[in-house]
Amino acid sequence: MPPPIPTKLPSRVLPSTAAVGTFGTFGPSGALRVLCAILVLVTFGACKRSGGSAEGGGSNEAPQQSIRISFGVQDSTISCATGGILVRELGLLDKYLPKTGRYANTRYQIEWKSFTSGPPITTDMVAGKIDIGLMGDFPSVANADAFKAAGKRSVYTAVIAGSVDGGGNAILVPADSPVESLSDLKGKQISVPFGSSAHGTLLRAVRELGWDPEKDITLVSQSPEVGGTSLRTHKIDAHADFVPYTELFPFRKYARKIYDGSSAHVPTSVGVVITSDFAERHPEIVVAYLRATFEADRLFTDDPEKYSELVQKVSGVEAEVVYMFQGPAGIQRRDYSLKPEFRKGLETAVATFAQLKKTVSVDVNTFVDDRYVRQAAKESGLDYDAHLADYAPLPITAPDAATGRPITDPKLAAQIWVKDEPKVRAYATIGAAFTALSELASSGKTARATYVHDRNTGLKLLADFAYYVRGEGSEIAAFLLKKDAETWSRAHKGAAPARFDDVRGKSVAVAK
Structure with missing residues (x-):
C-alpha cells in the first residue's frame, strides 16, 4: 500500500526564543508607542491587539504580552x-x-x-x-x-513557489487508460478538487477546446485522496489536481499525466x-x-x-x-x-x-x-x-556524472537518484543516463527515480511515463505528449515515438 498522506496536522503551540528583528516603515506612530508604554506601566498589561492577548505581571515582574x-x-x-x-x-x-x-518581553504562541x-x-x-x-x-x-x-x-x-508557464496543475488518467490527450475525454467524467487551482486549470483547458464544461464533460468534486483512489480503481475517467498529486500518482504507478498546466501558459x-x-x-x-x-x-x-x-x-x-x-x-x-x-x-x-x-x-x-x-x-x-527580474530556473550545477563536463542545456539533460546515494546524479544527455541505468542494473543497484525534460517546454518528467524519439545521430528527445513526440519526429527525421522500456535498452554509449 502507498504511504498515506495526512489530511490535517494537529495544531502546535510553540514558545518563541526569537532573535531581534527590526521594522520601521509601517510601525505605529511615536505617540501611540508612548501611549502604549503609559498604559503598560499603569495597568501592568500590554496593549491588547487582535491575534493576541495581554498578560499582567506581578508587582516585581515586567509586564508581558502574548501574541x-x-x-x-x-x-x-x-x-x-x-x-x-x-x-x-x-x-x-x-x-x-x-x-x-513594543515587542519587548513578548510571549509568542505559534500555531500550525x-x-x-x-x-x-x-x-x-x-x-x-x-x-x-x-x-x-x-x-x-x-x-x-x-x-x-x-x-x-x-x-x-x-x-512561495510557482511557475510563470503554469507547471504544477495537471490532468491524469488511470495508468492503463487508452486516453492520450484531453480531447479524448469529451463526454467523460472528470473529478477535481472544486475551488482549487487545478479546477481553474481544467476549466480553462476545456474552454480552449471549445467545449462547454456543463455539457461536454461531467465534473465531479473529489479531494486529492479520493481522486487518487478513483484513478487507482478506475471509478473515474480522469482527475485534475495540483502539486504534488500530478506527479505523486504517476510515481506510485497508478496514473498517467495527459495534460500539464504549462501547456496553457497560464501562470500559477x-x-x-x-x-x-x-x-x-x-x-x-x-x-x-x-x-x-x-x-x-x-x-x-x-x-x-x-x-x-x-x-x-x-x-x-x-x-x-x-x-x-x-x-x-x-x-x-x-x-x-x-x-x-x-x-x-x-x-x-x-x-x-x-x-x-x-x-x-x-x-x-x-x-x-x-x-x-x-x-x-x-x-x-x-x-x-x-x-x-530573474526568471532563470534553479540550475543543474552538478557536472555530468559520466564525463565531468558542465551541463549546459537542461532540456537535453537527465538525472538519476540512485538508491542509497545522498546526491542525485546528473547527465548531459538522456542517452548517457540510460546507459548509466544499464550499468546500475549490472552492478545490482537500483534507481529511486529517473528524470528527463520535455524537449519543447523543459518540463521535468518522470522518465517512466515520457515518450521518446531517437533523432538523427544519437540524440534522444523526451516529451510529455505523444502528439508532440510525433511532430518533433517528423521535423527531425526521427524514429517513431517509443516508451521508456523500449528506448532504454537501445541507449548509446557515453561520450568520453
Whole structure:
C-alpha cells in the first residue's frame, strides 16, 4: 500500500526564543508607542491587539504580552514547503521574530494547522482562527472575495513557489487508460478538487477546446485522496489536481499525466495571504515570517536532496516527487517575488470564476501588497528588484556524472537518484543516463527515480511515463505528449515515438 498522506496536522503551540528583528516603515506612530508604554506601566498589561492577548505581571515582574500567530499551511502541497514544513520543523521563525521596542518581553504562541487545500484555510481565516495562510492563486482570489463578503480584508503579500508557464496543475488518467490527450475525454467524467487551482486549470483547458464544461464533460468534486483512489480503481475517467498529486500518482504507478498546466501558459503560484488586520497591527511579524521563508529557500537550494527527505518525513510525499518539483530545473521555481505573471495568474483566476457563473469582487491591484516582502528582502540583504527580474530556473550545477563536463542545456539533460546515494546524479544527455541505468542494473543497484525534460517546454518528467524519439545521430528527445513526440519526429527525421522500456535498452554509449 502507498504511504498515506495526512489530511490535517494537529495544531502546535510553540514558545518563541526569537532573535531581534527590526521594522520601521509601517510601525505605529511615536505617540501611540508612548501611549502604549503609559498604559503598560499603569495597568501592568500590554496593549491588547487582535491575534493576541495581554498578560499582567506581578508587582516585581515586567509586564508581558502574548501574541498568537496562527498559520494555515498545506504540508502535502509541497510547493508550500519553504513557507510551512521547513520554517516549522527547523524553528526558523524564532530567529527573526521581534523582541525589542513594543515587542519587548513578548510571549509568542505559534500555531500550525495543515490542510490539503486552500478553501478550509480561508474558512478559518475569516473566522479569526488563522492569521497567515498559504494557498494557490484560485483559492487566494476566493479568499479575498470571502473576506470582502464578511466586511473584512485580506492581502496577498508574497509568493512561495510557482511557475510563470503554469507547471504544477495537471490532468491524469488511470495508468492503463487508452486516453492520450484531453480531447479524448469529451463526454467523460472528470473529478477535481472544486475551488482549487487545478479546477481553474481544467476549466480553462476545456474552454480552449471549445467545449462547454456543463455539457461536454461531467465534473465531479473529489479531494486529492479520493481522486487518487478513483484513478487507482478506475471509478473515474480522469482527475485534475495540483502539486504534488500530478506527479505523486504517476510515481506510485497508478496514473498517467495527459495534460500539464504549462501547456496553457497560464501562470500559477502558491502565495502568502494574511488577514489585513494582523498585517497592519504586526507588520514586523509578517516581515519576520517572510525572512524565515527566505532562509528555508536558501537551505533547500544548498541541499535539495536532504530537505526533500525532510519534507517526505513530515508530509508523506515521497522525496523523489518533492525533488522533482523543488530541485534543480524543477517543475516549479521557489520564488518570493510578486512577478507580473503571478499577478496575471490571480487576474486569470478572477476571470475563471466568471466561467463558473460566480462573480467575485476582487481588485488584484489592491489585494496584492508587496511592501512586506520588499522590507523583508531589505532586512535580509537581498535585492528584491533583481530577483523580480530573474526568471532563470534553479540550475543543474552538478557536472555530468559520466564525463565531468558542465551541463549546459537542461532540456537535453537527465538525472538519476540512485538508491542509497545522498546526491542525485546528473547527465548531459538522456542517452548517457540510460546507459548509466544499464550499468546500475549490472552492478545490482537500483534507481529511486529517473528524470528527463520535455524537449519543447523543459518540463521535468518522470522518465517512466515520457515518450521518446531517437533523432538523427544519437540524440534522444523526451516529451510529455505523444502528439508532440510525433511532430518533433517528423521535423527531425526521427524514429517513431517509443516508451521508456523500449528506448532504454537501445541507449548509446557515453561520450568520453
